[in-house]
Amino acid sequence: MINESEAISSPLLSVLQDLHQKYQHLQEGELADYIPELAKVNPDLFSICVMTTDGQIFAVGDYQHLFTIQSISKVFVYGMALEEHGRDYVLTKVGVEPTGEAFNSIVLDEMSKRPYNPMVNAGAIATTSLIKGSGPTERLNRMLDMFRRYIGHDIFIDISVFMSERTTGHRNRAIAHLMLNFGMIDRNIEEVLDLYFQQCALMVNCQDLAVMAATLANNGVNPLTGEQAIKRDYVRDILSVMYTCGMYNFTGEWVYNVGLPAKSGVSGGIMVVVPNKLGIAVFSPLLDERGNSVRGVKICEELSQKYGLHIF
Numbered sequence: 001m002i003n004e005s006e007a008i009s010s011p012l013l014s015v016l017q018d019l020h021q022k023y024q025h026l027q028e029g030e031l032a033d034y035i036p037e038l039a040k041v042n043p044d045l046f047s048i049c050v051m052t053t054d055g056q057i058f059a060v061g062d063y064q065h066l067f068t069i070q071s072i073s074k075v076f077v078y079g080m081a082l083e084e085h086g087r088d089y090v091l092t093k094v095g096v097e098p099t100g101e102a103f104n105s106i107v108l109d110e111m112s113k114r115p116y117n118p119m120v121n122a123g124a125i126a127t128t129s130l131i132k133g134s135g136p137t138e139r140l141n142r143m144l145d146m147f148r149r150y151i152g153h154d155i156f157i158d159i160s161v162f163m164s165e166r167t168t169g170h171r172n173r174a175i176a177h178l179m180l181n182f183g184m185i186d187r188n189i190e191e192v193l194d195l196y197f198q199q200c201a202l203m204v205n206c207q208d209l210a211v212m213a214a215t216l217a218n219n220g221v222n223p224l225t226g227e228q229a230i231k232r233d234y235v236r237d238i239l240s241v242m243y244t245c246g247m248y249n250f251t252g253e254w255v256y257n258v259g260l261p262a263k264s265g266v267s268g269g270i271m272v273v274v275p276n277k278l279g280i281a282v283f284s285p286l287l288d289e290r291g292n293s294v295r296g297v298k299i300c301e302e303l304s305q306k307y308g309l310h311i312f
């Protein structure tokens with residue numbers, strides 16, 4: 001937990017407080033509304049949290065407010081697929097090329113028929129279909145346990161958001177059928193989609209996201225619990241794909257300006273990894289036209305510049 005006295009005296013905390021103050025009145029962007037439940041969120045919510053790989057946490061704003069993880073889940077499920085099947089097999093089902101297209105584009109690689117990468121919806125649905133288990137409940141429980149290792153406590157699903165997306169997610173359904181047609185998925189489509197919608201509806205707060213990012217920064221070891229959330233070998237694969245594909249069709253500009261592996265979600269979270277140093281998380285639900293949090297992008301640009309975090 002946050003050590004308030006240590007945190008308050010920290011220059012990093014005052015930098016975060018200043019940034020929060022600077023951007024809290026910025027009203028640019030729109031709430032995601034293609035998942036009806038997400039359109040009900042308070043647009044003013046705003047939090048920033050940084051965790052060091054030695055376990056110190058610095059947090060400002062609504063950092064305990066729960067929101068659904070959405071696309072940020074794709075990173076961790078990809079890691080689970082790698083651990084369960086190995087790189088070579090996973091590469092036969094999902095590639096590692098950026099698309100330059102929207103996160104929900106209905107497109108597969110013309111030659112291989114694979115989805116381009118595990119960060120867009122097509123690739124993430126294919127990745128979810130790789131989770132092992134004897135049935136839907138076991139697969140869900142194994143997935144929840146994987147997330148628990150990264151966060152350090154149990155994690156639950158927002159049933160309203162799950163149902164909302166399950167009822168309206170016809171585009172994802174179309175993508176899944178296309179992949180079924182090309183043999184990229186060989187499971188019951190509705191079960192795979194349920195698990196995918198469940199993973200997107202997992203509830204986290206900004207502090208949880210920072211712990212998850214710090215776990216990746218710390219070679220897969222959760223800095224709070226000391227638990228190995230994922231084998232060190234696969235952290236490199238995850239961070240590479242986050243770096244090239246994590247911010248969708250904004251990734252080029254992001255990498256140019258911020259220069260760090262990251263992943264965003266349509267509920268307004270952005271998770272950033274500074275290898276061997278920090279996990280950074282921002283939550284603010286107003287999104288730009290590509291589906292990235294407007295305040296989140298600005299905060300990460302400022303932090304990267306101020307602390308020279310760009311990896312080049």
Ligand code: DON
Pocket residue numbers: 069070071072103104121165172200264265266267290291292
């Ligand atoms: O599948 C979807 O469309 C959502 N559950 C997740 C999309 C998402 O978060 C993309 N992020 N920017």
